Amino acid sequence: MDEILKNQTFGIHAIAAAGSVALGAALTYPLDTIKVLIQVGSGSSKQLTTVQVLNRVQTLSGNSGIYSGLGWLMLGRIFGVGARFGTYEILTAFYKDGREDNYVYVSEAFMAGIASGAVESLISSPFELIKLRAQVTSASRIRSSAAVIDKTALAPLMARLLPGYSPDMRTLDHYVGLLSTLTGKHPNMTGALKEYPWMMSGSGRAPSVCDVRRPLDIISLEGWGALWRGLRSGVVRDSIFGGVFFSSWQFLHQAMLEWKAVDMNPPPRSDEEIGPLSPLAVSLAAGFSGSIAAAASHGFDTAKSRSQCIVLPKFISMERRLLKWKLPGKRFERLTGIHPADRNILLRGIWTRMARSGLASFVIVGGYFLGVDCLASK
Template identity: 60%
Template structure:
């Protein structure tokens, strides 16, 4: 989980630039916000479509904008890393125990069971990837929504001087979830589950097949 937090801290600027570079319309969904996010008398901020390059983001929003949505990103990546490997290890042990049932005499240690097939390990990894994608999807959505919000430096300073309070419940504030996004947190969750599951299956399967090929060739 600590590795997930470090990953989020490192990759957050790249995610923001990638997400904003993908904006091709001034009327993109990222620009839509409910009244809870209305600005004060300082005026309406520009569209996210107009603030896509790193120089534009730093000039208008400040350097801190590169890590916008960091709290939800840390929650997402920490959950992803912790749940993925714990679920994968659990399924790996279940498959080992299932294989040991058919052995006579019963093995005393896992090493006596022998290696599992690459297909079984890959399927376990794919299932784990889908599970962890579902568990972390709401935080991923919150991070993406936050990165699509343009908050100029002068508005951020004004909010600080006026002691503007972040809206939402305590958990939402802690996780970086905007209350206006509550109905959007689980949108397209099946697509992310499919993507994560297929990617995990392919990566682990390719690794095991490569290792098996190298071992057999020697």
């Protein structure tokens, strides 16, 4: 009987947690789309505004374009946030072991949050990549069918790397014309160029993000490692976010407990004697902590978003490994995955991300308490 009750309790908490994470992701997804498009669409000389982003998405994809990629984010958030809180609870259990008051210090919460954030980044990175490319596609113009050739005329190698994709024949013919001044005896220069992967787009550049957004296309053209592109900046981002989030939340939680115990007579000897805080107070503390953590880690979030928006075919990655290509930038930038060209735009979209993270944290914690109460009462 005890095992059945334990399993039922675990199921209630798991359902409430998954539902609250999904609800938080759905409610804040428009802010996430705006944030991503500002990050990847802004340059050092220009900055997109929220109104410009919304108008562009609505013009090209309609009102539903603001929710493009929502399913991938919800799936990644359920696993990622679950891993973050699960890892945090496991680590803090070791800290609290043997203590009478079941207390966790702020410094301990910070260290546990760093480790839990790193675990979350490893799990959620593939889902974020697919989600981001869906968001970018919703604000991008798709090539007209007049500029592409028939899919049956694709070269075999190109068809294997990116099934269903057709190069721009106008651009390809232009580059063939540039090569016509060279001496050569090849009877079919256009067909030969089509066989080379770097001429896939007809211009020697990699295909657009809009053409490489499905999981199978990403794996086929860029390899499995592309799913974890920007992992350095992602790990640093989520580690900082987790550390600041849990440490500030623990600080606010302890401050509210001490405030509640001011008028108690006799003074409580432990936190258990004070009693639990209201779910609203805990949720507000979580929302405030989420906003602070988002501000502290936003620069690395921009670096990760911009790196995931780059299509890097696997044959180019292989050439870089063979040539021992070094990452550009200073040592700190190389370690954290920041590109030197992004130095002046790392804070783009920070207010949108702070609002999204704060609201999402409030909804997740508040929805969790509400879900547990509703399910337990049944």
